Amino acid sequence: MEVFWFILVVIVLGVFFVLDGYDFGTGIIHLFFAKKEKDKEVIAKAAGLFWDSNEVWLVAGGGMIFMAFPLLYASAFSGFYLPLIMILWFIVFRAIGLEFRGQFKYQMWKDIWDKAFGVSSLLLALFFGVALGNVARGVNLGGVENGVSLYEKYYFFLPLWNSSFSPTQVDVGVIDWFTLTIGIISVVTLSIHGANWVILKTNSSINNKLKKVIFNLAIAQVVLTIFSLAIWHLINPTPFKNFIENPLFFIFPTLYFGSLFGLFFIRKYKNDMYSFILSSLMILGAITSTLASMFPVVLPSTNTINESLTIYNTASTNYGLSVAAYWGVVGFILLFIYLIVQKRLLGGKIDEMNYGH
Numbered sequence: 001m002e003v004f005w006f007i008l009v010v011i012v013l014g015v016f017f018v019l020d021g022y023d024f025g026t027g028i029i030h031l032f033f034a035k036k037e038k039d040k041e042v043i044a045k046a047a048g049l050f051w052d053s054n055e056v057w058l059v060a061g062g063g064m065i066f067m068a069f070p071l072l073y074a075s076a077f078s079g080f081y082l083p084l085i086m087i088l089w090f091i092v093f094r095a096i097g098l099e100f101r102g103q104f105k106y107q108m109w110k111d112i113w114d115k116a117f118g119v120s121s122l123l124l125a126l127f128f129g130v131a132l133g134n135v136a137r138g139v140n141l142g143g144v145e146n147g148v149s150l151y152e153k154y155y156f157f158l159p160l161w162n163s164s165f166s167p168t169q170v171d172v173g174v175i176d177w178f179t180l181t182i183g184i185i186s187v188v189t190l191s192i193h194g195a196n197w198v199i200l201k202t203n204s205s206i207n208n209k210l211k212k213v214i215f216n217l218a219i220a221q222v223v224l225t226i227f228s229l230a231i232w233h234l235i236n237p238t239p240f241k242n243f244i245e246n247p248l249f250f251i252f253p254t255l256y257f258g259s260l261f262g263l264f265f266i267r268k269y270k271n272d273m274y275s276f277i278l279s280s281l282m283i284l285g286a287i288t289s290t291l292a293s294m295f296p297v298v299l300p301s302t303n304t305i306n307e308s309l310t311i312y313n314t315a316s317t318n319y320g321l322s323v324a325a326y327w328g329v330v331g332f333i334l335l336f337i338y339l340i341v342q343k344r345l346l347g348g349k350i351d352e353m354n355y356g357h
Helices: 002-033 037-048 056-068 070-079 081-100 107-137 177-201 207-235 241-245 247-268 272-294 318-345
Strands: 297-299
Touching: 002 037, 002 056, 002 107, 002 177, 002 207, 002 272, 002 318, 037 081, 037 107, 037 177, 056 070, 056 318, 070 081, 070 297, 081 107, 107 177, 107 272, 177 207, 177 272, 207 247, 241 247, 241 272, 247 272
Parallel strands: none
Antiparallel strands: none
C-alpha cells in the first residue's frame, strides 16, 4: 500500500507542477517579454483564468501526504517552515497581482500589480526548484551536532543558508550552490512551459518571438542539466544505483531528454499543442527521474546518526491506507471531473474572454 500511495502522491503533485507550472511560467514571460498593454492583458488572463483551479492539486497533494505519510508531513512542514511561509506569501502576491491589475485603469496601478504577478511567479519557480533540490540533497535529521541529536530523529530545522553555502556539510541550509542550481533549472523549465502556454492560449503579438525564446532556453536547459548531473555525485556517491538495479526506471530520464530534444523543433510544429505536451512531459520526466533515483527514500539524512525517511518508515498503518484508498479513488474522480469541465469551458484562445474587470 505504501508504494500505491506514493505513486498517487507523485501523480497529483506532478499534475500540479504541470498545471500551475504554466501559471508560474506565464508570470515569468509576462515580467520579461510583455511590453504592450494588450499583450500584458491577455498573458495575465492566460494565468488568471486558471490559477485557482490549478492550485486545487497542491491542496490535494498536501492532504494525501498528511493522510498516507503523516510522519513525512510533520517532519517536512516543521523543518521547511521558513521557506514554506515565503512560498505562501509569493502565492498570495501572485494571486492578488492577477486579481487586482484590472480593477482600475490607472497605469501605475497596473504596473505595481504586474510586477507583483511577475516577480512572485519567478520566485515561486525558483523556490519550488530549490525545494526539489533539498529533497534530493537531504537534511540534517535530528539536528545532529558533534554526533548528538538535538531533537527527535525525524525532525530538523534549516536556516535559509549555512555559512559555507555548501551542500556537502551535515548542517545544511535551504539554499546552497546545489539547490540553487536546481532552482535555476526550474525557472528555465517553467519559463519554457509558460511560453508554450501563452502561444497555445493567446494571439499575443510576441508568440513568434516566444518560439525563439523557447529554442534558446532549451539550449540553456541542456547545459544546466549536464552540469547538474556532473555535480550530482558530490551529493550522492551512487546517484544511478536505482537505475542500474531497476532498468525500468530509465523510462523517466528518457521521457525528460526526449521531450527536451523535441523542443528544438518547436518552429516546425504546425499544432501549438505539440510543444506544450513536450514541456509537460519534460516536467514530469524531471520530477519522476529525481524521485526514482532516490526510491524508496523521500527525504535523505545528511548525517550518519539518524536514518533517512522512506515511504515505509513514514507511512500510516496498512488499515488506514487501505480504507483511504476507497476515498482516494472518489477524490481522484472528482479532481479529474473538475479539471475536464474547466478546460472545456475555457477551451481555445482566451483573448476575448472576460477576466479581472
